Amino acid sequence: METMNFSIAKQYSLTPAGRYLSDGPFSGERFREEILLPALRGGKRISVDLDGAVGFGSSFLEEAFGGLVRAGLHETELRQKLVIKAGMKTYLDRVWRYIKEAQERAGAN
Secondary structure: OOEEEEEHHHHOOOOOOOOOHHHOOOOHHHHHHHHHHHHHHOOOEEEEEOOOOOOOOHHHHHHHHHHHHHOOOOHHHHHHHEEEEOOOHHHHHHHHHHHHHHHHHHOOO
């Protein structure tokens, strides 16, 4: 499986923020819709590097990553096709927690 490497700080924004497109140009929704979903639905594995950005709000991370489940992907599939790189373990833990919580809310473990 081909892996797409993506650095948020270098290829998206140093200051990703907001949940929805209406929150600004570098929202979690835009990141999910324009970067994550096309790669994952295209059969690629994607490695997302969170390092280098100024920081991440919970709204950005939850919408970008938890939103993958709401878009129809399953946590099991994401664990196979999504790699998160983060020097701050807190961000790594939050991404997977948001995915797990979205899966639990979807009612399909």
